[in-house]
Amino acid sequence: MCPSPMDIAVSFERGTPEGVPYERTLQRAPDGPGIPVLTLTGRFDGAAAAVFDDRAGGLATDTVHWVLDFTGVTYLSSLGIRSLVSLETRLKARDGGVVLAALAPLVRRVLEVSRLDGFWRIEPTVERAIAKARTAASLTPAVEVTSGRCRARIRRLTGAESTVERWSAGTLSPGDLGVAFGIGSLGGTPDGASAPGQFVSTPQFTAVLATEAGGITDFVVGDASQIVPIDVSSGWGLSGTPAAVVELEAAGGFSLFEALDELFERATSGIASAGFGFAALAQTNGQHPGLFATGIAFDPDSPLERGGTALPSGRRLVGGAVTLRKEPGVDGVGELHDVLRGQVTLESLDGIVPLSACAPVKHALVWVFAPREVRNGAAKLLQVTVEGDGPWRPEWDAIVRRLYADCRSVTLTPLHGGFMSSTFKAVAYDQDGRRTLPGVVKIGATEVTRREVEANRNYVSRFILNNGTTVLGDAQAGEWAGLRYNFLGINGPDSRLVWLYDHYQQRPAGEVMTLLEQVFTRVLKPWYGQPKWEQVHLFRDHTPLRLFPGLFETAEQVLGISADAAEFDCPELGTRLPNPFRFLKHEYSRRAGESRLWYTAVCHGDLNLRNILVDERDNLYVIDFSETRPRNAVSDFARMEPVLKFEMIDPDSDEELRRLVEFEDALMSVTALDQPLPFRYDGTDPMVARAHAGISLLRRCADRATLFETDMVPYWIALLEWTYPVVCYRQLSPRLKRYAACSAALICRSIQQIEGRA
Amino acid sequence: MRSSQASLTLHVPGTVDAIHPATVQAEAWLVEQQVSFEAMYLVSLAIEELVTNCIKYGYKDSNGHTIDFLLRVDGETLRLEVIDDGSPFNPLEAPRPDLSLPPEQRPIGGLGLHLLRELADEMRYERRDGTNRLTLIKGMH
Numbered sequence: 080m081c082p083s084p085m086d087i088a089v090s091f092e093r094g095t096p097e098g099v100p101y102e103r104t105l106q107r108a109p110d111g112p113g114i115p116v117l118t119l120t121g122r123f124d125g126a127a128a129a130v131f132d133d134r135a136g137g138l139a140t141d142t143v144h145w146v147l148d149f150t151g152v153t154y155l156s157s158l159g160i161r162s163l164v165s166l167e168t169r170l171k172a173r174d175g176g177v178v179l180a181a182l183a184p185l186v187r188r189v190l191e192v193s194r195l196d197g198f199w200r201i202e203p204t205v206e207r208a209i210a211k212a213r214t215a216a217s218l219t220p221a222v223e224v225t226s227g228r229c230r231a232r233i234r235r236l237t238g239a240e241s242t243v244e245r246w247s248a249g250t251l252s253p254g255d256l257g258v259a260f261g262i263g264s265l266g267g268t269p270d271g272a273s274a275p276g277q278f279v280s281t282p283q284f285t286a287v288l289a290t291e292a293g294g295i296t297d298f299v300v301g302d303a304s305q306i307v308p309i310d311v312s313s314g315w316g317l318s319g320t321p322a323a324v325v326e327l328e329a330a331g332g333f334s335l336f337e338a339l340d341e342l343f344e345r346a347t348s349g350i351a352s353a354g355f356g357f358a359a360l361a362q363t364n365g366q367h368p369g370l371f372a373t374g375i376a377f378d379p380d381s382p383l384e385r386g387g388t389a390l391p392s393g394r395r396l397v398g399g400a401v402t403l404r405k406e407p408g409v410d411g412v413g414e415l416h417d418v419l420r421g422q423v424t425l426e427s428l429d430g431i432v433p434l435s436a437c438a439p440v441k442h443a444l445v446w447v448f449a450p451r452e453v454r455n456g457a458a459k460l461l462q463v464t465v466e467g468d469g470p471w472r473p474e475w476d477a478i479v480r481r482l483y484a485d486c487r488s489v490t491l492t493p494l495h496g497g498f499m500s501s502t503f504k505a506v507a508y509d510q511d512g513r514r515t516l517p518g519v520v521k522i523g524a525t526e527v528t529r530r531e532v533e534a535n536r537n538y539v540s541r542f543i544l545n546n547g548t549t550v551l552g553d554a555q556a557g558e559w560a561g562l563r564y565n566f567l568g569i570n571g572p573d574s575r576l577v578w579l580y581d582h583y584q585q586r587p588a589g590e591v592m593t594l595l596e597q598v599f600t601r602v603l604k605p606w607y608g609q610p611k612w613e614q615v616h617l618f619r620d621h622t623p624l625r626l627f628p629g630l631f632e633t634a635e636q637v638l639g640i641s642a643d644a645a646e647f648d649c650p651e652l653g654t655r656l657p658n659p660f661r662f663l664k665h666e667y668s669r670r671a672g673e674s675r676l677w678y679t680a681v682c683h684g685d686l687n688l689r690n691i692l693v694d695e696r697d698n699l700y701v702i703d704f705s706e707t708r709p710r711n712a713v714s715d716f717a718r719m720e721p722v723l724k725f726e727m728i729d730p731d732s733d734e735e736l737r738r739l740v741e742f743e744d745a746l747m748s749v750t751a752l753d754q755p756l757p758f759r760y761d762g763t764d765p766m767v768a769r770a771h772a773g774i775s776l777l778r779r780c781a782d783r784a785t786l787f788e789t790d791m792v793p794y795w796i797a798l799l800e801w802t803y804p805v806v807c808y809r810q811l812s813p814r815l816k817r818y819a820a821c822s823a824a825l826i827c828r829s830i831q832q833i834e835g836r837a
Numbered sequence: 838m839r840s841s842q843a844s845l846t847l848h849v850p851g852t853v854d855a856i857h858p859a860t861v862q863a864e865a866w867l868v869e870q871q872v873s874f875e876a877m878y879l880v881s882l883a884i885e886e887l888v889t890n891c892i893k894y895g896y897k898d899s900n901g902h903t904i905d906f907l908l909r910v911d912g913e914t915l916r917l918e919v920i921d922d923g924s925p926f927n928p929l930e931a932p933r934p935d936l937s938l939p940p941e942q943r944p945i946g947g948l949g950l951h952l953l954r955e956l957a958d959e960m961r962y963e964r965r966d967g968t969n970r971l972t973l974i975k976g977m978h
Contacts, residue, residue, distance in 0.1 A: 124885050126857065154878065156885045157949035168941040185878050192955035193948060194936040 085127030085152070086120040087134050092146070092209045114212045115140050116205065120151035123159035123186075131162050143175020144212040148205045150181040155189050167199060176200065176215070180208035200417055214320060215414060221326075224345060228338045229329035233346050241319030241448040243356060243375060244456035245383070250308045250473035252556065253280045255460060255480065258358050258373050258415070260399035261314020263287065265297055265307055266474060266557055275312045277431050279373060279399040281358070283419040285309060286401045288431040296401075296430040300423070306555040308477040315375055315397065316456060317356040321415065321446035322347040332364040332439035339445060340376060340390040347449035353381050354394060356448035358415055360407050360422060365438020367402035367429055371419070374398020374434055383453060388435055400437050402429040409444040418444065462488040469493045469501065475522050478561040481554035482520060483507050491520060499527045499705060505563070518551065519564050527705050528553065528560035534707035535564075538681045542605040547701050575695050580688035583727065588769050592776055594699065598691055599716070599780040602699050603683070607784040610678035610712045617677075617793055618670045620710055621800040623663070633807050634660050638820055647824040651740035657831060659823035663803060677793050678785045680712035687722045713752075716781040717797035723770040723777075724822070725805045730814045738762040740821045746774060747825040750833060751789040752782035792833055795826050802826065843870055844909040849884065851891050851902040851921075860884050863908060870910040873977040879956045880908065883917055883973060886949030891923050917973040926969055927962045928954075 091113030115138060121127065147163075163177070170176050178200045182190070190196045202208040217237040224231045246259065250266050264275045265287050276288035284300045285307065299307045323346040327338055343355040354377035361370045377384045379393035387397040407422040461480045465471050483489045487510050491503035500523030507515045521528070532553050539547040553562040579598075583591050599607065624630060631642045640647065642660040649656050683690070684706025692700040724743075730736040738760055745759040756775045760767050781794055805811065805819035845866045849859040860881050867877045884906060891904055907918040934947040954960055959974040 122860075122881075124856070124860075124881075125853065125889060154881055156882055157952060158885075158889070160948060164940045171941075185875060188956075189952060192952060195940055198940045 085123055085130065087131060088118040088120075089134075089138065090116050090118070091140075092116050113142070114144060114146055114209050114216065115142055116146045116148055116209065118148040118151070122154040123152050123162075124154060124156045125158035128156075128158040128162040131159075132165070135162075135166050142216060143170050143173045144178070144216045145170065145175070146178045146180055146205065146208045146212050148180050148208070149183065149186060150205065152186060153183060155186045157193075160190070160193060160195065164195070164198070178202055178208040178212045180205045197421055200414075211414070218324065224342070226338060226341050228333040228341075229327045231328075231338075231342055232326040233323055233342070234325075235323045235346070235348075236321060239320045239322040239449065241317060241321065241356065241450045242459075243353065243450040243453040244316040244318060244459065245453065246311050246314040246316060246456040248312055249457065250310050250477055250556075251456075251460075252306075252308050252477045252481065253282055253285050255477070256280050256309070256311075256314070256456075257282070257316045257318035258356075259314050259316030260373055260397075261311060263309045263311040263314065264289075265299070266310040266477075275310070277399055277433075278309060278311075278314070279371070279401050279431060280309060280316075281371075281373075281419055282416055284423055284428065286428065286431050294430075296428075298425060298428045300425045300428070306557070308474055308556045310473070317358070317373070317375070317448050317450065318459070319448070319450070321358075322449040323447045325445045325447055326409070327443045327445060328441070330441055332441050335359060335361060335370075335372065335437065335440040335443055335445075336374070336376075336388075336396055336434060337391055338440075339447070340392050340394060340396075343376065343447065346447045352451050353383060353453050354378050354450070356450055357445050358448075359443050359445040360409055360418060361440040361443035361445075362406045362409060363438040363440050367404065367438070368406040369403025369427065370400055370437055370440065371403065371407075371423060372398060372400035372434060372437060396434060398434045400432050400434055402432055403427045404429045409442050415446045461486055464488070464490040465503075466490065466492045472559065474556040474559050475561065477556040478522060478554045478559060479520060481556075482552050482561055482563040485509065486515065487512065494519070499523050500531075516565070519548075520561055521564070522559060522561040523705075525555055525558055525560040528555075528562055531703075531705040531707075532562055534704040538606070538707050539704055542681065543602060543701065546602045546699055548704070576692040576700065577694075578689050579691040579693055579699075580726075582693050583688055583769075588772055591769070592772055594693065594697065595773060596776055596780070598686075598699055598701070599777075600783075602701060603715070606681035606683075607712065607715075607780070610680045610784060610786065611709070612676060613679055614674040615677045615679060615711050615793070616671070616674045617711065617796045618667045618673060621714075621796045622667055622671075623800050623803040624667075627804045627807050630803060630807060631660060631664060634820070637806055637813065637816055640820065647820070649740070649821055649824060651737045651821060652744060656821075656824035657827040659799070659803070659820065659827045662827045662830075663799075677790075678712040678788065679709050680784060681707065682710050682712070682714040683707050683718075684710075684714070686715045686718050688719075688726070711793050711797055712784045713781040713794045714797045714800075716777040716784070717794050718801050720774050720777055720798055721801045721805065721819070721822075723773045725802075725808075725811065725815055725819050727766045727770060728764060728815075729812060730818060733814070735762055735764070736814050736818055739767070739818050740825075742767060742771075743818070743822045743825055746771075747822075747829045749778075750791055750829075752778055752785065752791060752794060753789050790833075792830060795830050795833075799823060799826055842909070842911050844907065847884075847906040847908070848903045849888055849906060851888060851904055853889070853892065856885050856888050859888075859906070863906070866908065867910075867915075872910060872915055875956070876915040876975045876977050879953070879973065879975050880906075880915075880917055882949075882956065883919065883953055886953060887919050887921075887971070890926075890949065891921050894924070894926065913977050915975045915977060917975075919971045919973075920968050922968050925964050927964070928971060929960060929962050 167177050180202050181204060200211055202211055218234045221232040221234045224233060259280045261278060262275050263278045264273045274290050276290040278287040284298060287297045289295050289297050325346055339357055354375055356375045358373040363370050374396055376390060376394040376396045384395055384397055387395040390396050405427040461483050463476055463479050486507040489505055489507040491505050494502040494504050500521045503520045505518050505520045509515055532550060535550045548564040551563045582594060634640050640660055642664040644658050647656045647658040690703045730739055742760040745757040758771045802819055802823045806816045847859050847863060849855050863880050864877060867880060888904055905920040909916040928950045931950055934943060934951050957973040958976050961972040963970045
């Protein structure tokens with residue numbers, strides 16, 4: 080008989096209720112009984128479920144809010160789920176419940192496919208789960224009050240702290256805003272911002288009235304609402320925890336706002352500074368069966384808000400509401416965000432209405448806020464400083480704020496490089512003002528960033544860890560996404576990282592070759608050293624037209640070579656060669672479906688001398704993985720070859736160009752990867768000899784990556800991928816572009832010779 | 838590198854006590870094959886849920902029955918074949934649990950099979966030679 084595979088440890092924790100700033104906890108020690116925390120370790124299978132039921136059933140506690148710490152749970156089966164459901168049902172009957180903490184991704188997925196992820200409260204960390212349970216446990220017993228209009232059950236919350244925030248123009252995420260209302264439009268739209276209209280926003284959904292579309296309300300719900308920012312013109316928000324949860328009921332219907340006006344002081348013992356805030360979910364007697372409303376009732380003499388509707392007490396009410404197509408459940412007292420998550424869905428949301436147009440209510444659940452202060456919303460946001468005059472977009476603010484949510488300020492300095500994305504060096508200060516290690520923020524199109532995040536997870540952290548980047552977070556806003564990664568040499572913040580490009584130009588050839596060889600044979604060995612033998616589509620995978628769709632037009636403009644001409648005249652060699660652009664235009668499309676067995680390996684995808692960094696002790700670091708994926712195993716070597724030629728050499732005369740084309744002719748004369756490369760050059764540029772040594776090394780490494788195969792064709796096709804685009808590079812001289820075109824023509828000739836089409 | 842093809846067969850007695858040792862054995866082998874965590878999870882779940890199901894519903898007699906689990910890793914694909922000689926039962930035609938009901942009102946049972954169906958890429962069933970043959974397929978890229 081096997082012993083129980085799951086271990087259960089029980090402790091009682093006194094965390095701090097959610098939303099209470101740390102300084103306050105020093106003054107006011109949390110009271111009430113501790114929260115039972117069940118730390119589970121092992122597999123939550125059928126055998127464990129029996130043990131769990133026993134243990135949970137016998138736990139001596141009056142507290143009805145529990146935390147289950149899943150950090151150590153690797154497995155959950157249907158029998159485990161059944162135990163969890165039965166515990167939750169039991170605690171719910173006593174107005175309590177379970178908070179699940181730190182679920183492993185697969186365990187969470189099992190709950191999701193069982194459609195149970197909304198049944199429990201789920202928090203990423205144990206600390207947050209305890210805080211959530213503490214908040215729920217801090218509700219005091221209900222007090223029943225009957226006002227003229229309705230019956231009220233008031234439950235005050237201990238330790239409540241909230242703030243009213245005033246928002247002026249800015250691009251903000253719903254997470255920044257809290258529960259808010261005002262004037263704005265959905266941000267991140269490709270065709271520019273639409274005209275602003277009324278908005279209501281909570282961390283669970285955003286509603287914006289599109290004034291142009293004839294009064295249609297746009298909604299964004301759930302996780303999506305976190306990535307669609309709001310371009311706010313002006314607004315008010317509530318953040319922190321409510322002071323009370325009030326249930327209001329009168330079958331005949333009543334005005335929600337007048338009832339609240341009477342109850343504000345009673346519900347909160349009148350601790351508010353400038354007015355009261357609320358968020359309410361209600362069943363109505365009107366045309367729409369449901370309603371969500373939020374607002375702030377400012378004191379009559381408050382200078383902050385002169386507009387709004389006057390309430391019987393003289394307070395001025397401002398706010399916004401959203402009608403619901405379905406009657407929401409308002410029985411269970413719960414945390415605002417949890418209730419909204421459960422009750423407000425894309426199907427139930429109907430449209431924005433002003434508070435004055437809200438129908439009489441028959442049953443409502445209201446979270447009443449007694450804010451202690453009113454502040455400018457920007458004060459709570461991370462301060463983002465961008466140096467330099469480079470392009471910056473408002474959505475990027477929202478991205479950086481989410482990436483650095485744990486910090487107080489961050490300064491970004493543009494870094495050179497980044498073909499598809501903008502890259503910044505980032506220095507951030509934490510909440511206590513301590514400078515954190517410098518990092519890098521990279522912002523680009525969502526698709527590019529997503530590719531890079533995935534490549535980091537799949538191919539960097541698992542294969543080259545210390546010689547690559549470590550992604551510390553990613554965030555999306557509209558069409559843009561950003562990622563935050565570390566960027567430190569082995570010596571930490573004192574490391575001085577320099578491009579391999581600089582070393583290549585300045586150091587002796589022998590040392591440079593050693594560095595280059597280390598990249599291929601040590602740093603990236605876990606990629607190239609594990610090739611797979613499989614079908615590859617060379618022409619389809621290596622087309623330069625994906626990144627350079629305008630290549631033919633540019634070749635015609637810059638070099639005067641038409642893709643339809645049969646041959647390429649090469650006076651430099653006194654001969655005629657195949658026209659490489661014709662080859663690209665016709666052969667690539669004709670042979671796109673052609674596949675062959677060949678080696679594949681994980682390849683960087685754009686390995687060049689600026690994507691490799693060197694520290695002061697010659698440690699090497701590879702960056703920029705947005706193109707990283709398994710493909711033709713020689714791709715990276717073939718990508719580096721044009722770098723050593725066209726980025727490091729620049730012919731200053733036609734005579735020198737002729738010499739270089741001869742040099743090129745020799746490079747392309749070999750017919751197998753393991754053949755020694757002839758060196759033919761009678762000029763004086765030392766970078767040509769260096770290129771010869773480097774390319775010899777590249778071809779040798781490519782040969783090693785393909786084991787016993789020596790076929791040149793996959794290398795030639797990969798080489799063409801990065802030889803063609805030289806004609807499109809802006810800073811290069813026309814002579815250099817001509818050199819690259821000759822090189823492409825010579826490669827095409829070699830391919831045709833090998834394939835017997837000469 | 839993962840070897841191109843490898844397989845393991847487990848004969849698991851139809852008793853609750855047999856689940857844990859069978860899972861341990863399967864996982865040890867799967868670790869050697871370097872399969873994904875998700876594939877490993879699926880195998881554990883299949884052993885527990887299917888053995889439990891067989892004990893509950895599978896047999897009309899009380900003789901000792903065995904359930905065979907054939908695991909095969911072929912390149913990037915894991916294939917799990919489960920063979921038992923219990924009463925005919927096609928899980929693909931079994932009623933699906935009503936997930937729109939509140940959890941506390943859902944009938945007991947059916948959830949295990951639902952999880953397998955969701956986590957596997959493909960699920961096939963065949964009744965052959967008086968045995969139930971259920972095949973689960975999971976890609977691992």
